Amino acid sequence: MSMIRVENLKKSFGDLEVIKDMSTVVEEKEVICVIGPSGSGKSTFLRCLNRLEDISGGHVYIEGTDITDPKVDINKVRQDVGMVFQQFNLFPHKTVLQNVTLAPIKLKKGDQKAAEKKAYELLDKVGLREKAKAYPGELSGGQKQRVAIARALAMDPKIMLFDEPTSALDPEMVGDVLDVMKQLAREGMTMVVVTHEMGFAAEMGDRVLFIDGGYIVEENVPKELFGNPQHERTKAFLSKVL
Amino acid sequence: MQTIINAFPYLMEGLQVTLYIFSIAIVLGFLIGLVVALLRLAPFKILNWIAKIFVDAIRGTPFIVQLFFIYFGLNSLGFFSLDNTTAGIVTVAINAGAYFSEIIRAGIQSIDKGQTEAARSLGLNSTQTMRHIILPQAFRRMLPTITNQAIISLKDTSLLSVIGVADLTQEGRIQASATFDAFNVYLILGIIYFIVIYLLSMLASFVERKFVLR
Ligand SMILES: Nc1ncnc2c1ncn2[C@@H]1O[C@H](COP(=O)(O)OP(=O)(O)O)[C@@H](O)[C@H]1O
Numbered sequence: 001m002s003m004i005r006v007e008n009l010k011k012s013f014g015d016l017e018v019i020k021d022m023s024t025v026v027e028e029k030e031v032i033c034v035i036g037p038s039g040s041g042k043s044t045f046l047r048c049l050n051r052l053e054d055i056s057g058g059h060v061y062i063e064g065t066d067i068t069d070p071k072v073d074i075n076k077v078r079q080d081v082g083m084v085f086q087q088f089n090l091f092p093h094k095t096v097l098q099n100v101t102l103a104p105i106k107l108k109k110g111d112q113k114a115a116e117k118k119a120y121e122l123l124d125k126v127g128l129r130e131k132a133k134a135y136p137g138e139l140s141g142g143q144k145q146r147v148a149i150a151r152a153l154a155m156d157p158k159i160m161l162f163d164e165p166t167s168a169l170d171p172e173m174v175g176d177v178l179d180v181m182k183q184l185a186r187e188g189m190t191m192v193v194v195t196h197e198m199g200f201a202a203e204m205g206d207r208v209l210f211i212d213g214g215y216i217v218e219e220n221v222p223k224e225l226f227g228n229p230q231h232e233r234t235k236a237f238l239s240k241v242l
Numbered sequence: 243m244q245t246i247i248n249a250f251p252y253l254m255e256g257l258q259v260t261l262y263i264f265s266i267a268i269v270l271g272f273l274i275g276l277v278v279a280l281l282r283l284a285p286f287k288i289l290n291w292i293a294k295i296f297v298d299a300i301r302g303t304p305f306i307v308q309l310f311f312i313y314f315g316l317n318s319l320g321f322f323s324l325d326n327t328t329a330g331i332v333t334v335a336i337n338a339g340a341y342f343s344e345i346i347r348a349g350i351q352s353i354d355k356g357q358t359e360a361a362r363s364l365g366l367n368s369t370q371t372m373r374h375i376i377l378p379q380a381f382r383r384m385l386p387t388i389t390n391q392a393i394i395s396l397k398d399t400s401l402l403s404v405i406g407v408a409d410l411t412q413e414g415r416i417q418a419s420a421t422f423d424a425f426n427v428y429l430i431l432g433i434i435y436f437i438v439i440y441l442l443s444m445l446a447s448f449v450e451r452k453f454v455l456r
């Protein structure tokens with residue numbers, strides 16, 4: 001069974017048709033990078049995958065469950081789908097440790113000790129164990145984003161969604177965050193990454209999706225998509241960003 | 243000086259009544275405010291409307307009219323009989339509740355949408371998100387305005403003397419006429435209110451320093 005199956009996805013905001021018709025499939029352990037011009041609907045596409053946006057049409061299956069079905073327990077599905085945001089969205093009134101343990105303690109009914117042990121392991125993984133007792137306001141952007149990744153991982157998700165995770169960072173912070181993501185990818189996490197980091201897409205992507213005008217214009221392995229784009233719009237976009 | 247010494251114990255009794263009424267009314271008022279704020283933000287038009295009508299009715303009428311309506315008006319229907327202290331507590335609570343609800347609503351709406359999205363993306367439901375993520379942040383932000391409203395409500399309790407509640411103001415009125423020293427009695431009365439409100443503000447800024455600086 002595919003981890004994610006998108007069938008004829010449509011999404012409008014009022015009269016604005018942002019996603020006209022998109023279909024794709026993401027298999028287990030795949031890393032899919034999504035690129036495209038600003039405003040083309042990359043974030044909207046990603047946010048439909050965990051139904052942070054109400055879906056206007058079509059179907060999205062997460063591990064076979066159709067999340068467009070109103071009867072589906074979306075909160076349960078979301079526990080398996082971690083998300084990392086451009087603006088981090090850490091909880092400023094909670095310590096780093098509490099940010100990471102909050103969801104497992106509330107949702108997995110596990111005890112606090114076990115949640116904290118796991119949280120420390122994850123903070124180790126992102127290189128921030130010593131910041132466990134700090135508040136988000138005391139962290140740099142790069143540190144915040146790594147905490148946000150640890151927070152998402154604390155629920156043991158099967159899929160991770162990243163929405164331009166490095167776009168709000170100072171250049172010198174980008175590497176640390178990308179390194180964490182690369183490690184995750186190597187460990188076999190299924191990932192969908194909206195990114196402007198073409199280097200990351202080329203190195204880590206199993207496939208790259210180019211989105212424009214409400215459609216997935218082109219979808220291919222990075223080598224082909226970057227080296228031998230088939231569509232004019234892909235060529236035009238790549239000539240601007242490469 | 244002697245008049246003040248004689249009047250003082252009575253004023254302290256009145257202060258006790260005032261503080262008793264205030265503390266119950268403010269807690270009730272806060273709970274009313276929270277419920278009304280959540281109704282105003284609920285995804286059901288009818289609930290939004292009911293909450294809005296309530297808030298507009300309270301904001302659009304004088305406190306004293308609300309007090310008379312609840313004490314004389316509702317009692318005159320004969321279904322129940324509220325004593326003046328209870329009617330006073332209910333009026334202060336409802337009045338504060340309407341203003342609190344507006345403060346709480348604004349506080350909730352001031353929290354970045356990304357907070358809700360992060361919480362929901364982890365699998366928290368909307369109640370858990372409200373309780374653990376949105377409200378704690380909103381309250382920190384609202385504390386100064388909440389304190390403000392609490393002070394206004396404390397001052398409003400002095401109007402309960404009009405329906406005969408033996409609060410600080412009522413005791414002051416009695417002592418002013420008993421001692422024939424209205425100047426000094428009302429001066430002391432003012433000073434007592436001032437000190438209570440000052441202490442209330444101190445308490446609020448202490449709480450603020452403890453929780454808000456994040
Ligand atoms: N909540 C919303 N309400 C109305 N329009 C929106 C909303 N979110 C996004 N849009 C619009 O949808 C389009 C795609 O946005 P987005 O998915 O954020 O693009 P991208 O991530 O590719 O930059 C834009 O035109 C944007 O203005």
Ligand SMILES: [Mg+2]
Pocket residue numbers: 042043044164
């Ligand atoms: Mg975007």
